[in-house]
Amino acid sequence: MALVILPGLNNLIEDISEEKKLPPNIVEAALREALLKGYEKYRRTFYIGVNEDPFDEEYFSNFDVGLDLDEEGYRILSSKIIVEEVESEDHQISLIEVKQVADDAQIGDTVVLDVTPEKEDFGRMAASTTKQVLAQKLRDQQRKMIQEEFADLEDPVLTARVIRFERQSVIMGVSSGIGRPEVEAELPKRDQLPNDNYRANATFKVFLKEVSEIARKGPQLFVSRANAGLVVYLFENEVPEIQEGTVKIVAVSREANPPSRAVGPRTKVAVDSVENEVDPVGACIGARGARIQQVVNELRGEKIDVIKWSSDPIQYILNSLSPAKVDLVRLVDPEGQHAHVLVPPDQLSLAIGREGQNVRLAARLTGWKIDVKNSHEYDQEAEDAAVSELIIQREDEEKLQREAELRLEAEQAERAAEDARLRELYPLPEDEEEYGEEQYEGEELTDNDPLETLQDTDISAKEEKKR
Template structure:
């Protein structure tokens, strides 16, 4: 079988495999596919018979690489037929026997060497096409491998190292921890922490938010330092009771990038336990704050409030507003989840927090709309009256909406019955002579209609 020489093929495969972190088999597959595209381009250029080549025309062709001798050949699978109509896909039984296939039969398939005889011309054109296609195929191979490697690691935490900066994003090197080489990940501006120092080769723990698919440019992995999942992981890693499922994290509310630069990042985390002998808050904080300090250091000084979850909404809301002391929690409208929290005057600013951060995080954590009120100035009767009026109005609106819905259903039902009754009456009504004649004409075919028309015309003339 003939072969086209590719000097340096072995070294090329090794270097691409090393530089792009791809296995040699993947590189060889990409080279074969690129060379096959080169062969297709050559055949289309040499199409003297003006054949129509569709996208699937060359599916029976393949490229065989000879790594040791550094070359390749093109082969095609052809069907043995009695009369050849397409020489690219078929071969006669006589030709097969002339090539030594004595036991061949009609309908069988044979693999034949179809490497072009004009090797220099084909080699030059194939090399041009291969260079363009190979780069794209290698990118596709690399993206597919990254996707397969990290798909199951979404919503987990990885160790990352700073590589470079692109616009406002930080490009990091991350590893799947399975002995695989590092790949690039993007940390956008919105996912960064304001207190982080992203200098070259600095290491961070990052939360893998998404593994992108498709052919987009740039890193496939989107990571975050601002996601609440990172806080959950850090606590689970530092608190054995969480890992042993003695203590559970019920909810997390995090504001890693506050709307104002005068407010620092802050997190509230609600924990609970079914073991009466375990203090879930104390377990997370640790002796003299040792456990929570590790988390705070990883998050570069972010303020973290650990509070006790409670099935009672009032108790839960009061805990969530820590460190402020709450005197009373009034659940004004449980349906719309609105509550008034009464505190002393000296606790107002603490409960609200700087630029409303404390109450904002407590609302996210509990799922209730929280209004902080001064206990002394609070008008209990007035607020009760206002909410009673609101609830009454909501009841009226709900009743009106239900009545309107029932009326619409009744009208549609009546309309349906009326249409059905009209249709039945129409079918029972006697037809006029004109309608009968028109119906009879519609039932006739064209020839019968013409004969009927001629007879009517003749009879009218005789009259």
């Protein structure tokens, strides 16, 4: 067959390569695969309404597409095995037929033949299939390259540019490095900051939250402005002591999207120093607050509390409720990590925070359940009695949980024992092989072979049961 001409083939490959940000060889491979799928569709159309499709999944595995970029066209090629008598014309060719052009041909050799159909015979259905498959393969290659490019990034924070808006999400352009092309990333509503102004071409620092492996039409990357990792990154960039390892961020508690609009975004950061002479809080705040102000500006005015971490839970809880002044911290249930914090009446609202935000963030930061109490009205005896009831309730729940776990372990052990007993009576082929290898390695099987004895015993038991 003659070469099927595709006018402008080279320009087509270049245009797709530039538009999809894919190397030309990737585009060529996708085009070859799409043309092959189109040929399969062309062949299947001959059986529509006549009988069942005779082609299985592997039927066209010996077919390929040859692109001729110089002549701007393609051929369909088929590799066929030389046989004495042909049973499948798509996979075999007779020795007599090959001998007409190659005297040295032998049975079992493989020849490649041009089986390209005429262009006008290809059909609309086959052409449509080619276009669909090409689009799908290009998307698959884009997704694969994005996954490989972004999955192992050392720096999860990227600079993103607003491209457009889809429903409540912002579609942003991000790049994995200098000179790398931009790819689209989605910033969902829940990961946006309420104080951000997402206008076209505006740039933001974003945290790479997820590289999706699920096939989807939209962006494969999901970024966040609300993730606590963004706060850590910003402090690392602004505080040299963190970069050097002198100061370390121990914990971060962030509420970037409060449940109520009356409450603004807020973050608490616990820091520590490996050197006694270095003040970790002062290092993060900087002279006249210069360092922390850079972080606040990037987060569009988000309130940030930097507190000193402590191995002493009482001191840590006290610090976490900053800027409120605390009279006393009582660890009423250390095992259950429950604490009562006593504050003066004028500090009560500050310690709790608007709609409970301050104490909520402190609890997340420390990992303790914190109840803020008025120190002037605190009845220790009554509070201890109430806590004792809670402790008894918690211990009862833990006891029930342990008993449930023990019952589950016992049931699993019983099932395992029963499975082992049944496999001894009715061994699987792999069990027999393993049994023979481990127990009788190097020994000859005799007439009193244990495996035969087990089978005889089992048969005898069944016959006895019948009687």
